[in-house]
Amino acid sequence: METTNLNKSIKSKNEKYKFRPKKGLIGWVFVLLSVILICLFYFYPMLQALLLSFQSGAGVNLEFVGIENYTRLFSDPTFLAALFNTVIYFLIQVPVMIIIALMFSVMLNNKKLKFRGLFRTAIFLPAVTSLVAYSVIFKYLFSNNGIINTILTNLSLISEPILWMSDPFWAKIVIILAITWRWVGYNMIFYLSALQNVDESIYEAARMDGASAFQQFFKITIPMLKPIILFTSITSTIGTLQLFDEPMNITGGGPGNATLTISQYIYNLSFEYTPDFGYASAVSFAIVVMIVFFSIIQFKLAGDKK
Amino acid sequence: MNNFKQISIYIILIGASIISVFPFFFMIVSSTNKSVDVSGGKLIPGTNLLTNIQNLLSTVDIGQALLNSAIIAITTTVLALLVASLAGYGFEIYRSRAKDIVFNILLLSMMIPFAALMVPLFRMFGTISEIAPIIGIDTLASVVIPTITTAFLIFFFRQNTKMFPKELLEAGRIDGVSELGLFFRIYIPTMKTTYAAAAIITFMSSWNNYLWPLVVLQTPKNQTIPLLISSLGSSYSPDYGVIMLAIVIATLPTALIFFFLQKYFVAGMMGSIK
Incomplete structure (x- = not known):
């Protein structure tokens, strides 16, 4: 009894930082290992990458070249192609995926819907596959004489096979379709669990006032889910800007460089071509800048809409 | 009107479910078919499963790859859970302004793309190879070590x-339990669900990790499952039946985790946004 009172008095003094200040050191013992490991395997290599990006040369024969690597970026057609592809994937795939996932979650949130659990499991199922495994499956599904072309031809939707893998436009579409297939269900689960916390009476009141399904979606659902939409859009952004497994295993970056991503280009520069670690590091900072840039924009957008 | 809306919702959901499940169906059915039937678009189970199994075992050492992936994923999971939970506990229980600042700095590492880290990490492990080859380039340990700690x-x-x-x-302290004892004897047993969820997230991402093993592992003996699938998928004369069988085997562990531990699986996803 006495201890609880004592606790209360300590709590009221300093609600936020309530645990015994004299135990300060032991707290650091708990976090020390993590701090060391994150510094060693994230911040230190990041610093190394920054230093490397001002050097150039094949393999280990590096010399300091100043900002030459960064100026080279702007006249490197392969980098510009990879940048363009990555931005296209991001701009198309992330919004499309989030809208589809939101749509499914609203449909599945209806308690009167039959087979809810079945639909939910089926749509979530792609999220259990490994990125490499599903990429290889998609490669064969969408090969020029693959099953997708056969099905589309049999349904008379197309008269001749679409050259999914050898047409620059369709190859990008395959990558976008693949990522969307993999991640819609995953994101849907986040929205679904957030929707379950939304009070049903809000919708009832809106319906009484004659709000249409669309109005309910845009005026109630989206504002209510804003924090979680922001969370999923930032994680998707970080994921898409780093895209590697899919183009590597579905198209190999081709045809030409039509589906090449920045991550894949960095990999090629470092481990496929004559290694140029310095230039590869400069390219990698392009992703860093983009992640920071797009994340800030999304925070701003989410803030302004309120 | 309402009926029409109802029906279209069912049509959309059935369509979405078919699209979601179809690649799984294709993969499972194809693993029982001959390569020529797979490329011919056969969508009914065949009788070639045993031959595919024999061909798979004779072309690649999938047993070794499964073993490598299992060793890497289990070691990573155990170490990651220990290190991260110690830190998560430390940051919250012994909260202070200084620790909050350190915590926020650690969170920044989530924004660092792996592509930017792989070259310096590769060079770092190159140096380590010269001093301690057993944890250097082309060892299972080199896959595990940099992936143990994530800010996430x-x-x-x-x-x-x-x-x-x-x-x-507080009760434990009154009973004279040491600060470390509190963590191991009170915190860990109480937080079983959190540990289960964290174990699933970590195991899955380690099992599926592709880029870093691709960079750091070189000999076929050390190949992990994603590397094996990837190299099968890019072969010049692919045997589709065999490849699909390998993918079924690779997907099985994560699919089983999902079906049997669905509750923790979703808890793991949600735990990050509470």
Whole structure:
């Protein structure tokens, strides 16, 4: 009894930082290992990458070249192609995926819907596959004489096979379709669990006032889910800007460089071509800048809409 | 009108379910068919499963790859859970302004793309190879070491620790339990669900990790499952039946985790956003 009172008095003094200040050191013992490991395997290599990006040369024969690597970026057609592809994937795939996932979650949130659990499991199922495994499956599904072309031809939707893998436009579409297939269900689960916390009476009141399904979606659902939409859009952004497994295993970056991503280009520069670690590091900072840039924009957008 | 809306919702959901499940169906059916039937578009189960199994075992050492992936994923999971939960606990229970600042700095590492780290990490492990070859390039340890600690997992444990009943710690202190003892004897047993969820997230991402093993592993003996699938998929004369069989085998562990531990699986996803 006495201890609880004592606790209360300590709590009221300093609600936020309530645990015994004299135990300060032991707290650091708990976090020390993590701090060391994150510094060693994230911040230190990041610093190394920054230093490397001002050097150039094949393999280990590096010399300091100043900002030459960064100026080279702007006249490197392969980098510009990879940048363009990555931005296209991001701009198309992330919004499309989030809208589809939101749509499914609203449909599945209806308690009167039959087979809810079945639909939910089926749509979530792609999220259990490994990125490499599903990429290889998609490669064969969408090969020029693959099953997708056969099905589309049999349904008379197309008269001749679409050259999914050898047409620059369709190859990008395959990558976008693949990522969307993999991640819609995953994101849907986040929205679904957030929707379950939304009070049903809000919708009832809106319906009484004659709000249409669309109005309910845009005026109630989206504002209510804003924090979680922001969370999923930032994680998707970080994921898409780093895209590697899919183009590597579905198209190999081709045809030409039509589906090449920045991550894949960095990999090629470092481990496929004559290694140029310095230039590869400069390219990698392009992703860093983009992640920071797009994340800030999304925070701003989410803030302004309120 | 309402009926029409109802029906279209069912049509959309059935269509979405078919699209979601079809690649699984294709993969499973194809693993029982001859390569020529797979490329011919056969969508009914065949009788070639045993031949495919024999061909798979004779072309690649999938047993070794499964073993490598299992060793890597299990070691990573055990170490990651220990390190991250210690930190998540430390940051929340011994909260101070200085620790909050350190915590926020650690979170920044989530923004660093792996592509930017792989070259310096590769060079770092090149240096390590000269001093301690058993954890250098082309060892299973080199796959595990840099992936043990993620800011995400620390964040995950910290978020979940907010819900931990702190009276238990006070009671333990009165009983004279040491600060480390509190963590091991009171915190860990109380937080089983959080650990289960964290274990699933970590195991899955380690099992599926592709880029870093691709960079650091070189000999076929050390190949992991994603590397094996990837190299099968890019072969010049692919045997589709065999490849699909390999993919079925690779997907099985994560699919089983999902079906049997669905509750923790979803808890793991949600735990990060509480």
